[in-house]
Structures are given as C-alpha cells and as structure tokens.
Amino acid sequence: MLISNTSSSLIDTLRQRRQRLAQIIDFPAVLWSGSRNPRNFAANVYPFRASSHFLYFAGLNLTNAAIRLEAGKLELFMDDPHPSSALWHGEMPKREEIAQIIGADSAKPISELEFLVADAATIPAQDAATWTKQSQLLNRWVLPQNPPQGIDLELAKAVVSLRLTHDEGALAELRKAAAVSVEAHKAGMSATMQAKREAEIRGAMEGVIIAHNMTTSYNSIVTVHGEVLHNEHYHHSLQPGDLLLADVGAETETGWAADITRTWPVFGKFSSTQRDIYDIVLAAHDACIAKIRPGVEYGEIHLLAATVIAEGLVNLGILQGNAEDLVSRDIHALFFPHGIGHLLGLDVHDMEDLGDLAGYEEGRNRSDRFGLSYLRLNRPLRPGMLVTIEPGFYQVPAILNNPQNRSTFQYTVNWDRLAEFADVRGIRIEDDVLVTAEGSEVLTAALPNDADTIEQLINSQ
Amino acid sequence: MLISNTSSSLIDTLRQRRQRLAQIIDFPAVLWSGSRNPRNFAANVYPFRASSHFLYFAGLNLTNAAIRLEAGKLELFMDDPHPSSALWHGEMPKREEIAQIIGADSAKPISELEFLVADAATIPAQDAATWTKQSQLLNRWVLPQNPPQGIDLELAKAVVSLRLTHDEGALAELRKAAAVSVEAHKAGMSATMQAKREAEIRGAMEGVIIAHNMTTSYNSIVTVHGEVLHNEHYHHSLQPGDLLLADVGAETETGWAADITRTWPVFGKFSSTQRDIYDIVLAAHDACIAKIRPGVEYGEIHLLAATVIAEGLVNLGILQGNAEDLVSRDIHALFFPHGIGHLLGLDVHDMEDLGDLAGYEEGRNRSDRFGLSYLRLNRPLRPGMLVTIEPGFYQVPAILNNPQNRSTFQYTVNWDRLAEFADVRGIRIEDDVLVTAEGSEVLTAALPNDADTIEQLINSQ
Numbered sequence: 001m002l003i004s005n006t007s008s009s010l011i012d013t014l015r016q017r018r019q020r021l022a023q024i025i026d027f028p029a030v031l032w033s034g035s036r037n038p039r040n041f042a043a044n045v046y047p048f049r050a051s052s053h054f055l056y057f058a059g060l061n062l063t064n065a066a067i068r069l070e071a072g073k074l075e076l077f078m079d080d081p082h083p084s085s086a087l088w089h090g091e092m093p094k095r096e097e098i099a100q101i102i103g104a105d106s107a108k109p110i111s112e113l114e115f116l117v118a119d120a121a122t123i124p125a126q127d128a129a130t131w132t133k134q135s136q137l138l139n140r141w142v143l144p145q146n147p148p149q150g151i152d153l154e155l156a157k158a159v160v161s162l163r164l165t166h167d168e169g170a171l172a173e174l175r176k177a178a179a180v181s182v183e184a185h186k187a188g189m190s191a192t193m194q195a196k197r198e199a200e201i202r203g204a205m206e207g208v209i210i211a212h213n214m215t216t217s218y219n220s221i222v223t224v225h226g227e228v229l230h231n232e233h234y235h236h237s238l239q240p241g242d243l244l245l246a247d248v249g250a251e252t253e254t255g256w257a258a259d260i261t262r263t264w265p266v267f268g269k270f271s272s273t274q275r276d277i278y279d280i281v282l283a284a285h286d287a288c289i290a291k292i293r294p295g296v297e298y299g300e301i302h303l304l305a306a307t308v309i310a311e312g313l314v315n316l317g318i319l320q321g322n323a324e325d326l327v328s329r330d331i332h333a334l335f336f337p338h339g340i341g342h343l344l345g346l347d348v349h350d351m352e353d354l355g356d357l358a359g360y361e362e363g364r365n366r367s368d369r370f371g372l373s374y375l376r377l378n379r380p381l382r383p384g385m386l387v388t389i390e391p392g393f394y395q396v397p398a399i400l401n402n403p404q405n406r407s408t409f410q411y412t413v414n415w416d417r418l419a420e421f422a423d424v425r426g427i428r429i430e431d432d433v434l435v436t437a438e439g440s441e442v443l444t445a446a447l448p449n450d451a452d453t454i455e456q457l458i459n460s461q
Numbered sequence: 462m463l464i465s466n467t468s469s470s471l472i473d474t475l476r477q478r479r480q481r482l483a484q485i486i487d488f489p490a491v492l493w494s495g496s497r498n499p500r501n502f503a504a505n506v507y508p509f510r511a512s513s514h515f516l517y518f519a520g521l522n523l524t525n526a527a528i529r530l531e532a533g534k535l536e537l538f539m540d541d542p543h544p545s546s547a548l549w550h551g552e553m554p555k556r557e558e559i560a561q562i563i564g565a566d567s568a569k570p571i572s573e574l575e576f577l578v579a580d581a582a583t584i585p586a587q588d589a590a591t592w593t594k595q596s597q598l599l600n601r602w603v604l605p606q607n608p609p610q611g612i613d614l615e616l617a618k619a620v621v622s623l624r625l626t627h628d629e630g631a632l633a634e635l636r637k638a639a640a641v642s643v644e645a646h647k648a649g650m651s652a653t654m655q656a657k658r659e660a661e662i663r664g665a666m667e668g669v670i671i672a673h674n675m676t677t678s679y680n681s682i683v684t685v686h687g688e689v690l691h692n693e694h695y696h697h698s699l700q701p702g703d704l705l706l707a708d709v710g711a712e713t714e715t716g717w718a719a720d721i722t723r724t725w726p727v728f729g730k731f732s733s734t735q736r737d738i739y740d741i742v743l744a745a746h747d748a749c750i751a752k753i754r755p756g757v758e759y760g761e762i763h764l765l766a767a768t769v770i771a772e773g774l775v776n777l778g779i780l781q782g783n784a785e786d787l788v789s790r791d792i793h794a795l796f797f798p799h800g801i802g803h804l805l806g807l808d809v810h811d812m813e814d815l816g817d818l819a820g821y822e823e824g825r826n827r828s829d830r831f832g833l834s835y836l837r838l839n840r841p842l843r844p845g846m847l848v849t850i851e852p853g854f855y856q857v858p859a860i861l862n863n864p865q866n867r868s869t870f871q872y873t874v875n876w877d878r879l880a881e882f883a884d885v886r887g888i889r890i891e892d893d894v895l896v897t898a899e900g901s902e903v904l905t906a907a908l909p910n911d912a913d914t915i916e917q918l919i920n921s922q
Contacts, residue, residue: 037587038588039510040510040513040807040808040814041813042587042605043810043813044679044680044810045680046507049500052501086857086858086859087690087859089689090686090688090692091858126499126501126503127498127499127589128588128589132589197674199672200672203670203671203672203673204672206667206668207664207665208664208668209664210663210664211658211664212660212664213658213660213695219506225551228549228551229549230550231550234674235714347502347505349504349505352502352503352505396547397552398548398552
C-alpha cells in the first residue's frame with residue numbers, strides 16, 4: 001500500500017467520480033481491492049496491484065479492502081493491521097487515517113460488509129480468494145470470466161461510461177506515467193550500444209521505471225524478434241543488423257498506465273530496407289494521429305493505417321494493386337495483423353476485464369474479418385478518451401509461410417521483392433494520444449520517433 | 462517459459478534427483494507447475510514462476526505443466542500451444558522438444574494425467590486454479606495451507622531430504638544467483654550519492670538483475686527505515702545521516718535464489734555511533750560464519766550471534782550485565798528480534814511452503830521464547846546445506862516504546878545511552894553460506910561488508 005502522493009485533490013476527484021456514478025445508478029455498488037497472490041510460498045507474494053475499478057473510486061493500492069458506494073457516499077471496509085505486525089511491516093496507516101486521505105464518509109472493519117451488501121452490484125476482482133468471497137457474500141457467482149448480468153451489468157456500463165473519458169485527476173497520473181515511460185525508452189536507447197543481450201536493454205528501461213517508484217503496466221516486450229507480437233523472452237543476443245522492438249510502459253503508484261513502443265537498430269543505424277519500412281509505419285502513425293478528433297470513428301483510423309501501410313508497400317513493390325482495394329481484401333493484415341490500438345487508462349487495455357463493454361459501442365460486435373477481428377476499440381472518439389496509436393509491420397512466419405496464404409496471394413505479394421526486406425522482422429511505433437476538444441494531444445510526444453533522431457539518441461552514448 | 466540455459470548436465474541432474482527420490486518412496490508422485498495469475502485483466506498477468514518442487518524435478522519454468530515421477534522415470538504432461546498462438550507468442554517449443562531438453566521418458570497431453578494419478582502423492586501448487594485441479598483429480602483436498610498427510614506427507618519428507626543439501630546442478634545455479642546479486646548491491650552503492658529517493662537505489666539494483674535475465678527472488682527491501690523488517694515502500698527521500706538497508710536477491714531463470722543484505726550510509730560516511738553498532742553486527746556475522754561446519758547446530762549459531770551482539774551492546778554501555786545472562790533472558794531480542802537466518806535454495810526461505818518440515822529437525826518444534834520463536838532453521842548443519850547468516854540491530858518503536866518493556870528492562874537497558882544511538886534505526890548484514898565438508902564457503906563473499914570498503918564503494922562514484 002502506497003500513500004506517498006496524496007493531496008486534497010484526490011478527495012475531490014474521488015468525490016466527483018462517485019457523484020457521477022450516483023447520477024447513473026440508483027443501487028449500491030461494492031468493489032473489492034483484491035488479495036495478494038502467493039508466489040512460491042505464502043509469505044513470498046507477487047507484487048500487489050488492486051482491481052482497477054477499486055482504484056478508480058478508492059484511489060489507493062490497498063490490499064484486502066472494499067468500498068461501498070451509494071448515492072455519492074463512500075464507505076471504506078478494511079481491517080486495521082494486527083498490533084504485532086508493526087514489527088515486520090512498521091506502523092501502518094490505520095483504517096481511519098486512510099478514510100481521511102480518500103475522503104470516505106465512514107470506515108468499518110471488513111466483517112461488517114456482510115450486513116451491507118444486500119442489493120449491491122459488484123465487479124469481480126481478478127484473484128480467486130477475492131471473487132470467491134464476493135460470490136459468497138453476494139450469494140451469486142461473481143466470476144471474472146462470466147459476462148456481468150442484471151445490476152452487475154448496469155454497474156459495469158455505468159463504470160465504463162465514467163472511465164471512458166478521463167478527468168483531470170486521471171490525466172495528471174497518466175501524464176506522469178507517460179513521462180516516466182519516455183525516460184525509460186531513452187535509457188533503453190542509450191544502453192543499446194553497450195548491450196549484448198535483450199535483457200540488458202530491458203534492465204536499463206525497467207530500472208528507470210522502478211527508480212520512479214512505479215511498476216511496469218504490463219510485461220515488457222524487449223526483443224529482436226518483434227515479429228512475435230507478445231514476445232516475453234529476453235535472452236537473445238543482439239546481432240549486427242537486428243532491430244530491437246521495445247514495448248514498455250510505466251504505471252503510477254495509484255495504477256495509471258502508459259504504453260509506448262519504439263523500434264531501433266541495435267548497432268545504431270537502420271539499413272536502407274529497414275528505414276524504408278520504418279518510414280511507412282511512421283507515416284501510418286502520423287496520419288492516424290493527424291486524423292484524431294472528436295466524432296471520428298476509431299475503426300476509420302484503423303483502416304487509415306492499413307491503407308497507408310498498403311500504399312507504402314505498393315510503392316516499395318512488395319504489394320501489387322490499389323491500396324484501398326488491398327485493404328478491403330485484408331491483404332495489409334499479412335503484415336499488420338493487429339488493431340491500430342486500444343483504450344488506455346488504469347489498465348493498459350482499459351477495462352478489458354469487462355470484455356468488449358468498454359471497447360465497443362453498444363450494439364457493435366467484433367468483425368470476423370481477418371483484418372478487423374483484433375480491433376479492440378470500435379467507437380466514435382470523444383474528448384477525454386486516451387487511445388494508443390500503434391501501427392506495425394511484421395514478417396510472421398506462421399502467416400507468411402502458410403501455404404494457403406502463399407497460394408492465395410501468389411500474384412498480390414511480390415515474394416521475391418519481399419525477400420529483400422528479410423532484415424525487417426518486426427517494427428511497431430506506438431504513442432498515447434488524448435482526444436481533445438480541438439483534436440488530439442500526444443502524451444508521449446517527448447520521445448522522438450523519427451529514424452534520424454533515434455539513430456542520434458543511440459549513438460550519443 | 463525460458464530455455465536459454467540448458468545442457469546435457471540438466472538431464473543428468475534431473476535424473477539423479479528422481480532416482481534419489483525413488484530410493485525413498487515407492488509410490489508415484491505428481492507435481493504441477495502452476496498457472497499464471499491475472500493482474501488487472503485476464504491477458505495482463507503477473508510474471509509466472511513455477512512451483513519450486515516442480516522446478517526441482519523438471520528444471521524449466523513451464524506454465525500449466527505437470528510431471529509424474531515413479532521408480533526413477535519422468536513423464537511430462539503438457540499441451541502443445543494452439544497453432545494460432547504462433548502469431549502472438551512465436552513458435553513455442555513443443556511438448557516433445559521440452560521432453561528432450563529435460564530428459565523425460567515420455568510426454569503426453571495434460572488430459573491424460575487423470576488416468577495416471579491413482580495412488581499418487583502430490584504437493585499443492587500456490588495458485589488456486591492449480592490446487593483446485595489437483596484436489597479434483599486426486600479426489601482429496603490439496604490445499605497450500607493444510608499440513609500434508611498420508612503419502613503426501615511421505616512425499617514432502619522425501620523431497621525435503623533431497624532439497625536440504627544441494628547437488629552440483631543446484632550449486633551452479635545458486636552461484637549464478639549470488640554473483641548477480643553481488644553486482645546488484647554494488648550498483649546500488651554506486652547509485653547512492655546521486656540518488657534522492659530509496660526507489661532510485663532500488664531501480665539501480667533491480668535493473669542489474671533484470672539485465673541478467675533474472676528476477677528478484679522476493680520483494681526487495683530498500684529503505685532508510687530498516688527498523689521495519691519487511692518494509693516494501695520505496696518512496697522515502699534520503700536524508701543526511703540516514704542508513705540505507707538493502708535486502709535484495711536475484712533468482713535465476715530456473716528458479717534458484719540468492720539473498721543478500723547490506724546497510725550503508727546514504728551520504729557516504731557512517732557516523733561514529735552508526736559505525737559502533739555496525740561493527741557489532743559485523744562481528745556477530747563473522748563469528749557465526751567462522752563457526753559453521755557440519756554437525757554444528759544452527760540454533761547454536763543463532764545464540765552465538767545473540768551473545769556477540771549483547772556483548773557489544775554491553776561494551777557500548779547500552780546494556781548492563783553479562784552477555785550470556787542477557788541472552789538467556791532474551792534481552793538481545795529487544796534489538797535483534799528475528800532469527801539468524803534460514804535455508805536458501807529454490808525458495809528464499811527454502812521449502813517454507815511445507816511449514817517447518819524443512820527447517821526443523823523431526824521431533825523439534827518452534828520455541829515460544831521471544832528470542833527464539835522466529836528461528837526458521839533448527840537442525841544440525843550438513844555439507845551441501847545453504848543458509849543465510851543475517852544478524853541485525855534495530856530500534857523498533859513497537860518494541861522499545863512498549864511500556865512493559867520499558868519497565869521490565871528499566872535497569873538492564875541504559876535508555877539514556879541508547880538515545881545517543883538514535884541515528885541507527887536498522888542495520889543488517891546478510892550473506893549466503895554453504896556448509897562444506899571442511900567448514901563453509903560464503904557464496905556472496907565478493908561483496909564487501911566492512912564499513913571502510915563500503916564507504917569507498919559509495920564514494921568511488
């Protein structure tokens with residue numbers, strides 16, 4: 001539990017959030033923070049991270065706590081530490097002190113919660129100990145993998161409507177996460193020329209995040225095999241000609257996330273083929289950001305990225321045909337097989353624990369088109385939304401060596417020409433973009449993304 | 462899953478371990494690796510770490526796998542990745558490849574396990590999804606918090622007897638963990654003069670561990686409040702006169718741990734009072750290590766540390782009386798309220814998931830004496846055992862401000878004299894010591910622990 005950064009503005013922020021909630025629902029909501037998960041034995045736990053919905057309304061990363069929200073009131077439920085724990089854990093803030101810090105209207109032992117959950121809605125925490133307790137107390141199954149129903153669904157929709165656009169309190173944290181993530185990426189670039197393995201660059205980057213008393217908001221991807229989209233191995237050595245893809249983001253003490261990807265040459269200079277593709281991905285990235293403003297459909301932004309990439313590949317002679325036509329046939333997805341981005345907030349894929357409730361406008365469903373099925377966000381943009389823009393180009397063996405793809409696209413892809421770009425396994429450029437009334441603001445803009453400046457940063461060490 | 466460091470010696474090591482197991486038990490054992498724990502949503506998981514018992518016999522940090530051991534044979538149970546996962550996770554090693562790497566006698570899908578668990582003993586994994594599955598398949602409760610019974614108890618005792626002393630394969634990994642931890646502490650010392658907050662020193666230390674593709678073996682303690690024994694906050698600023706206590710250890714890719722503590726002055730120089738106490742703790746540390754050899758009771762080592770500390774405090778005028786007498790009355794425990802150390806291996810408190818089965822010689826139980834109740838290891842030492850030696854001195858407000866203690870020890874503690882040492886909140890010096898046939902070997906000896914050299918290391922940056 002961390003309370004190093006608190007202020008009266010936290011109290012105001014939390015009050016406004018629950019008052020807005022009370023304007024949408026007229027029944028009580030109880031949210032649990034969750035319990036620590038043991039690692040290899042009970043006393044050796046994984047680092048704790050409270051449920052995002054709890055953090056949104058309670059503001060602090062408390063273990064084994066719950067809050068009850070009704071009509072704009074906040075009740076805190078948690079037990080005071082056992083007196084003997086002071087030896088091991090120091091003088092912990094008492095329930096009453098925490099209640100003051102977050103502006104709770106009352107504070108009670110957790111045992112009293114059972115008398116106050118009747119008719120309350122909830123959202124399941126992620127750990128089994130907590131969702132078991134939630135299910136017992138509420139006398140119905142409350143499971144993370146089950147879609148919410150009844151008042152739980154009403155609560156989930158209300159929370160989504162609040163969390164979809166960020167208030168000033170959230171933005172202050174999100175800017176902090178972005179700034180530290182920018183620093184981490186710069187440290188990664190600076191460490192590259194001395195590094196022999198991926199892990200060394202990861203160490204430099206995560207060291208910066210830890211030094212700011214933050215954590216990573218997801219398991220870092222730091223790899224010379226960027227074509228493996230969720231690569232979580234870090235043991236490869238850095239070889240001449242390799243590009244390193246680093247997808248690393250920080251999370252503040254109260255849980256707000258950033259999410260940045262950069263791709264850079266491990267020996268300090270892009271090859272001409274790498275730079276050709278890099279510039280296409282960057283063009284897609286820039287075109288998408290230029291298009292962001294309220295009212296624009298995020299799905300259109302995705303298709304814009306696809307079109308710019310297809311066009312670039314046509315210009316390089318890798319694809320043959322007209323860009324719009326190629327995109328309508330999902331041919332861009334051979335090289336760009338994921339969505340252009342997602343919501344960002346307390347979660348790196350914000351509110352993904354609620355399925356597509358947050359990402360998809362009511363009445364919309366995932367497409368089964370190869371080029372669209374991975375799209376995580378399908379809504380018109382609104383001021384205060386924070387989204388990632390992360391186009392990429394990958395040569396995924398599982399896709400490109402698929403005999404059916406080879407035969408279907410025999411004449412659409414110039415396979416011989418493509419072979420000349422073998423030194424481009426994976427490139428992604430990702431920034432965090434806030435939708436504003438006027439257009440957009442890139443929260444991660446302090447980190448350069450053009451090839452020349454990146455080369456300079458790497459070589460400046 | 463990591464398989465960057467494997468060799469034929471792994472196969473031999475694992476074979477010898479299961480053959481030794483087969484000499485002790487004559488029934489099959491099934492061990493599960495465990496499942497990933499979701500963090501804030503299903504796809505965003507905590508870093509995975511397999512069960513230590515699984516790692517001991519299977520050698521690799523595999524998720525959702527199980528092994529069956531019988532008569533020296535190893536059967537691996539795991540599912541091949543779904544073909545579509547290659548896009549996201551790359552070409553994963555198949556079950557058959559992993560079976561080859563670890564020298565399994567056969568390899569089957571996990572679904573076949575249910576036909577092969579009859580009469581098998583097990584040890585619960587730590588995550589609820591896995592121990593639920595274990596309980597279902599074995600048709601009995603297999604819970605981490607329940608003491609093992611029947612054949613599970615026999616298996617647990619057999620595993621303890623193997624894991625109590627380390628084979629060459631284990632020692633090679635333990636030495637790697639120790640070496641990287643030493644580097645991490647040196648980096649922490651080097652970062653100190655530039656650092657403004659605890660978190661910055663932690664970042665420098667953990668950055669080194671991550672750079673070696675390792676993890677921390679427990680949540681680091683990096684604090685100017687060393688008197689809080691399990692302090693996991695890192696937000697305090699570094700103030701003139703503060704001592705920083707850093708208890709940080711690395712864990713190798715296959716799960717073997719180190720555990721080192723050093724305490725150093727954040728402005729590069731111990732005060733004379735700090736140095737006086739530091740030298741007492743170091744004297745206790747050195748005396749304990751000098752005494753380690755096969756046959757010596759670990760409890761005696763603990764009492765030796767207590768006696769050296771009591772003697773030192775008498776010499777400083779903080780305690781009054783005779784050292785042995787003070788220790789017999791547990792007065793040292795006012796300042797040294799924990800045990801001198803513990804077993805170290807795959808777990809930082811090795812096999813603590815089995816309660817005191819590993820730490821306590823059969824027939825022995827925890828003492829209820831204040832000065833002895835926290836002793837985690839109570840056995841005669843044997844060659845191949847790895848233990849920590851970690852004496853400390855702390856001024857814990859909850860202990861020293863306790864009115865009963867103030868009155869009971871009114872004339873034993875010179876409270877006025879003690880007040881002169883107010884700038885010593887917490888000091889601990891911890892090394893990892895292997896019991897050898899001749900005596901002992903300090904695996905972490907490359908990290909200096911004398912006050913002069915530590916001052917030099919801090920000031921050399």
